[in-house]
Amino acid sequence: MSGLVRLEVEGGIGTIRLDRPPMNxxxxxxxxxxxxxxxEATQRRDVSAVVIHGGEKVFAAGADVxxxxxxxxxxxxxxxxxxxxAFTAIARIPKPTVAAITGYAxxxxxxxxxxxxxxxxxxxAKLGQPEVLLGIIPGAGGTQRLSRLIGPARAKDMIFTGxxxxxxxxxxxxxxxxxxxxxxxYAAARRRVERYVGxxxxxxxxxKECIDRGLEVDLxxxxxxxxxxxxxxxxxxxxxxxxxxxxxxxxxxAQFEGH
Numbered sequence: 632m633s634g635l636v637r638l639e640v641e642g643g644i645g646t647i648r649l650d651r652p653p654m655n656x657x658x659x660x661x662x663x664x665x666x667x668x669x670x671e672a673t674q675r676r677d678v679s680a681v682v683i684h685g686g687e688k689v690f691a692a693g694a695d696v697x698x699x700x701x702x703x704x705x706x707x708x709x710x711x712x713x714x715x716x717a718f719t720a721i722a723r724i725p726k727p728t729v730a731a732i733t734g735y736a737x738x739x740x741x742x743x744x745x746x747x748x749x750x751x752x753x754x755x756a757k758l759g760q761p762e763v764l765l766g767i768i769p770g771a772g773g774t775q776r777l778s779r780l781i782g783p784a785r786a787k788d789m790i791f792t793g794x795x796x797x798x799x800x801x802x803x804x805x806x807x808x809x810x811x812x813x814x815x816x817y818a819a820a821r822r823r824v825e826r827y828v829g830x831x832x833x834x835x836x837x838x839k840e841c842i843d844r845g846l847e848v849d850l851x852x853x854x855x856x857x858x859x860x861x862x863x864x865x866x867x868x869x870x871x872x873x874x875x876x877x878x879x880x881x882x883x884x885a886q887f888e889g890h
Contacts, residue, residue, distance in 0.1 A: 634650075635649065635650055635651045635658075635660055635661050635664055636648070636649060636650070636661055636664030636665055636667070636668050637650065637668070638668045638671050638672055640675065640677055640678055642825065642828065643677065643678065643679040643680070643825070643828035643829070644678070644679065644680050644681070644682060644821055644824060644825060644828065645672045645675065645678035645680070645681045645682070646681070646682045646683075646684055647665070647668045647669075647672065647681060647682070647683045647684070648684055648685075648686070649661060649683075649684070649685040649686070649690075649691055650686070652686075653688070653689070654689055654691070654692040654693075654735070655685045655686070655689055655690065655691040655692065655740070656691070656692060656693060656694065656695040656696075657691055657693065657694050657695065657739045657740065657743070658694070658695035658698050659695075659698065659710070659713075662713060662714055662717040663713065663717065665717045665718070665720070665721060665743070666713075666716060666717040666720045669717070669720035669721045669723070669724050670720060672724055672726070673720075673723075673724050673725060673726070676889070678726065679726060679727075679824075679827055679828040679829070679830065679832060679889075680726050680727040680728070680729075680824035680825070680827045680828060681724055681726055681727070681728045681729070681824070682728075682729050682730075682731055682817070682820045682821060682824065683721070683728065683729070683730045683731065683743065683744075683747060684730075684731040684816075684817055684820070685731075685732075685733060685734075685736075685740075686733065687733055687813070687814075687817075688733060688734050689733060689734035689735050690730070690731075690732045690733055690734060690735065690736040690740050690743075690744070690756070691735070691736060691737075691739065691740030691743060692734075692735040692736075692737050692738075692740055693735075693737045693738030693739050693740055693761070694738055694739040694771075696765065711770055714739075714770060714771050715770070715771060715772065717771075718742060718743065718746045718771045718772050719746075719772075721743065721746040721747065722746040722747075722772075722776075722843070725836040725839060725840065726827070726832070726835065726836065726839075727748050727749070727824045727827045727835065727839070728746075728747040728748045728749070728824075729747055729748065729749040729750065729751060729820045729823050729824050730743065730744035730747040730749070730750045730751070730820070731751055731816045731817045731819075731820035732744055732750060732751065732752040732753060732756045732758070732798075732807065732816065733752075733753045733756060733813055733816050734753070734755070734756060734757070735756070735757050735758075736752075736756065736757070736758045736759075737757070737758070737759050737760075737761055737795070738759075738760060738761060738762055738769070738773075739769075739770075739771045741758050741759060741760055741773065741777075742760075742769060742771040742772050742773045742776070742777075743771070744758070744807075745772060745773065745776035745777055745780060746772060746776065748839070749808050749809075749820075749823055749824070750801075750806070750807040750808055750809075751807065751808065751809045751810075751811065751816055751819045751820040751823060752798045752801060752802070752807040752809070752810050752811075752816070753798060753810070753811065753812065753813035753816045754798050754799070754810050754811065754812060754813065755798065755813055756797075756798040756801070756807075756810075757795040757796065757797065757798075758795065758796045758798075758801050758806060758807070759789060759793065759794060759795040759796055760773045760777065760789050760790045760793065761793035761794075761795070762790075762793065763790060763791060763792070763793045764793040768790070769790060773790065774786070774790065777789065777790070777806075779846060780805060780806065781804050781805050781806055785804055798810045808823075809823065829886075829887060829889075830887060831864075831867075831869040831870075831873060831885075831887045831889075832869070832887070832889040832890075833864060833867045833869060833889070833890070834864050834867070834869060834870075834873075837860040837861075837863060837864050838860075840856070840860060841853070841856055841857045841860050844856050845857065867890060868888055868890040869885075869887045869888060869889065869890060872885050872886065872887055872888065873885045873887065
């Protein structure tokens with residue numbers, strides 16, 4: 632994993648930290664580090680949920696434009712594969728994920744938040760997809776994940792203009808899920824996912840798979856994905872524990888094993 636990206640685990644929650652001050656520009660090294668961190672968080676059994684955090688001042692103010700400037704078309708054809716793969720790896724972590732957003736989350740930084748399940752923002756945060764101001768377009772999922780999250784018209788407005796969105800507007804349009812004081816962002820993000828620690832890990836994994844994959848297909852196909860995942864969790868130990876606990880003690884008392 633890159634020295635600019637690290638995975639820290641405490642209390643069942645893995646924190647993927649970006650550490651490239653002052654703006655956490657997402658250069659190729661960070662992109663590859665994110666991919667590696669996503670794979671590790673996916674594989675580690677002591678990680679039940681993931682927070683992505685850029686630090687107290689800024690989440691990530693976009694890709695490294697200076698690194699991209701000399702690249703040719705064929706250079707970017709090759710690099711864009713790794714770029715999207717990194718963000719897809721974050722999106723495919725089969726555990727609840729939340730972006731803890733302080734300061735700027737712009738361009739690829741905003742796209743990184745979109746790859747998470749939830750977003751908690753500081754009340755002074757700014758989000759946006761300003762790529763059009765550079766004569767390019769989002770390339771790490773912005774045109775696809777943003778429109779699925781807030782709707783095509785709002786996504787087009789943000790992408791066509793490149794404007795920055797305040798935390799308050801982001802909350803109003805569903806771009807973020809919670810707004811708190813800047814010093815509370817990381818703690819609030821942990822609180823949002825700590826409820827899943829000790830939960831039925833494979834049921835949560837199956838539910839996330841159904842929702843995310845279902846958004847990509849027609850209803851009938853989505854229902855078939857759900858049916859197969861529903862049947863599949865009957866093979867887990869947690870299913871045995873959960874149903875037995877419900878029958879004997881009522882809901883909400885099961886002590887799951889994550890198997």
